[in-house]
Amino acid sequence: MGSCSATTAQSDPWWKVDLGRNYKINAVIITGKDQHPLNGVEIWVDASKTPNVTSFRCGVIPVFGEPLSGYLSCNGAEGQFVRLLLPGANLKLELCEVQVYSTDFAYPQPNVAVKGRAVQSSTLYPAEAHRAIDGRRDTFYTEGSCSHTAPQSDPWWRVDLGQPFIVSNVKVTNRGDCCADRLDGAQIRIGNSLKNNGNDNPWCTNVTHIPLGNTFTFTCKSTGTTGRYVNLLLSGEMRILTLCEVEVYADPAVEALSNIANYKPALQSSTKKVWDVFSFLDAGAHKVVQTCRTHRFDKLCCSQTHTWRNPWWRVDLGAPYRVSAVVLHNRHDCCSSYIIGAQIRIGNSRTIGQNPVCSTITNADLKQTFYCSEMEGQYVSVNIKEITTLTFCRVEVYGSRVDRGPAVHLVGGRLCWSDALFYCRRHHWDLLSVQSHDEQTQVEQLIAKSVYPLSENVWLGLRRELMGMRWFWMSGEALTFNQWRLFPPLFPNPCGGVGRTDGLWSPLSCAEHNNFLCQSAPAQSSTKVYYYSSKMPRV
Structure with a gap:
């Protein structure tokens, strides 16, 4: 009771939080109270204190389940204020928790x-x-x-x-x-x-x-x-x-994995060379992905850039990996504080700033482990957004190779079908298509191993023609395999999902809020189906 806020009964009650500066908002989770259901609550991202034409509506949560908690993706909408609006007359807005996640984070961890x-x-x-x-x-x-x-x-x-x-x-x-x-x-x-x-x-x-x-x-x-x-x-x-x-x-928890960064090609924004009696000591980027484990610069085991704007270091793993953890060894002889504020990024772009952030280094400990929740990427980088020197003595990267087929991601949030589609197209590639019995079995196993409670059905990229009975995959692949509970599927529901307990497909109302499956890459020669929604940005 004491942890909830409430307005008086009024027209269009609202609640707003000032984040202190602009953020790109990935998702908002709200929790309401039984006595005052939040059916129809709208979530907005505002750039200024006064809502205007630049305000972005993430969406509407029409139905709450048990417990009264709802999730909406905001697709990176930028703003300083997050506002909740409950349109209508004589309504009371009561909230027990609001969580806001920026795009530096993937979907929030499950309880x-x-x-x-x-x-x-x-x-x-x-x-x-x-x-x-x-x-x-x-x-x-x-x-x-x-x-x-x-x-x-x-x-x-x-x-x-x-x-x-x-x-x-x-x-x-x-x-x-x-x-x-x-x-x-x-x-x-x-x-x-x-x-x-x-x-x-x-x-x-x-x-x-x-x-x-x-x-x-x-x-x-x-x-x-x-x-x-x-x-x-x-x-x-x-x-x-x-x-x-x-x-x-x-x-x-991270399983026992090998260090996939050993002796892989490494680069940095510049390289400091230090004269030591008779020769220059090379502080090249490759030094920190060799087997040397000392924390001293004079033992030729550390990298160091010149003092310059936005210094960076990057290792190329040679192929995309799901990275579970990054271990960074700091310098012990001096300069240990230089690493504070550095960002560890993982992704498939050679451009440092375009890859997602795994973690930000907040202290100068000698050895630190950063857990990255199986973020995918070929490149692991360390960068600092200021004029400074970047120096450390070893980087270890632990992960597993991404299979040649598209990786499948079971998302912990519950969205309507169209919002799930936009989420997958922003963060992965598309809602999942299933092409064979083997892929169907993998889907069922993934759902069975979920570490958090799932909805009765889980969205797939299945869609029916609005004016016909033909079903198709939004990823563009042909529907050559099916696992329908009833065939032909019942009219009129036009969106498809897979049952949590039996693995069978069903046509569902597109407004249902379900968990969903994303795939990270297309099959060969497929072109995903264009989709437009008036309340979401085009993808």
């Missing part, structure tokens, strides 16, 4: 806790552990969405995520009707051990205080915290642990 299994040290019936991962942020105990232990020494709560994940952050929602201080001092621990019920796993951070009914986000003190189990431990005698929601946002 993997909702598919986990929760246990706790004791239970004050009926407030069992699983209530804290039901996807609802209801904060009144009587609403049946909070866990509660009995009074005891050192109570704990744990969620098993099912497999190791690289945890970015943990969101904790406190009780809203009383007892806000009960969570004070709780430890968040993350790891792969069940020793002492998981309470001996590495410490992530502490919960200092969460006000009544609020949701706070906690980030681990060490980068790249990995584990299968997330614990909340409350040390002390006769303590009570009450949690109204625990959300864990994470990527699957």
Whole structure:
């Protein structure tokens, strides 16, 4: 209750956030409240405080599911203000959370806790552990969405995520009707051990205080915290642990992969040569992708540019890879702070600034690991957007080769069919087409392995002619294989998806909000079908 905002009942209520500067907005996620459904809410991106003709409407969320949360892609619309508008008379706009993601990020990480299994040290019936991962942020105990232990020494709560994940952050929602201080001092621990019920796993951070009914986000003190189990431990005698929601946002952990950057061709914007007694020491770009592991410049293991505007370094992996992680070794002899502010980018363009950002370096640690969520690209670069020197001593890149066929991406957001099409065409290549039994099997396996809850159907690039019965793929390939649940497909729904549980195809209303599948490349000799929508930019 205390973590939500609300307007009075009025005509066209609105809510707006000032981001502080212009951003290119990738996506907006909003969460509403049961009593005031947000059917018909519009999401706008404004360049100025006063909406005008340059304002961009990302779209409308017509129907909310359970929990009341909706996602809309904004396709890189640029602006400083994100505005939510609920058109109509005598309406009340109530919001419990708004999340805004810039284009430097892919689709926001999923909350993997909702598919986990929760246990706790004791239970004050009926407030069992699983209530804290039901996807609802209801904060009144009587609403049946909070866990509660009995009074005891050192109570704990744990969620098993099912497999190791690289945890970015943990969101904790406190009780809203009383007892806000009960969570004070709780430890968040993350790891792969069940020793002492998981309470001996590495410490992530502490919960200092969460006000009544609020949701706070906690980030681990060490980068790249990995584990299968997330614990909340409350040390002390006769303590009570009450949690109204625990959300864990994470990527699957990096498997054992080889360093694919070793001895690959590397370039940099310029090369510094330093005179050392009898000769020049070469600080070329190739130095940091060899086997040398020292952190000293005089051991001929480090690269260094001249002091110049926007210095950069780049390695060519020789082919597209799905990059799981980049490890960077900093200099130890001096100049370690030079790396702060550098961006690590991955993509298929030789132009540094055109590739997406994996991470920004924020400290001068000797060795840092950056997790890139299997970003695809042939080139990995490090660049700084200022006048400075770029220098470091080793770069390791871990990933797997992209198959010759198009990579398939299951997207965690739920969009209507046309918005899903635009999302895929912006971020990948197109909505997925399925051409054989083998590809159908791969789709079913990918859906079955999803780490987050999926809609009953998942969008494909299937579309029916508006004035006929012929179905076709938006990617331009011929419909030579089908897996229809009923054949011929029932009229009149013109958009197609695959069933989450049985893998069969069905014609669906294009307005449904479903997860969807994107493909990264076309088949040979295919030309994707042009599509135009009045509310979205042309693609």
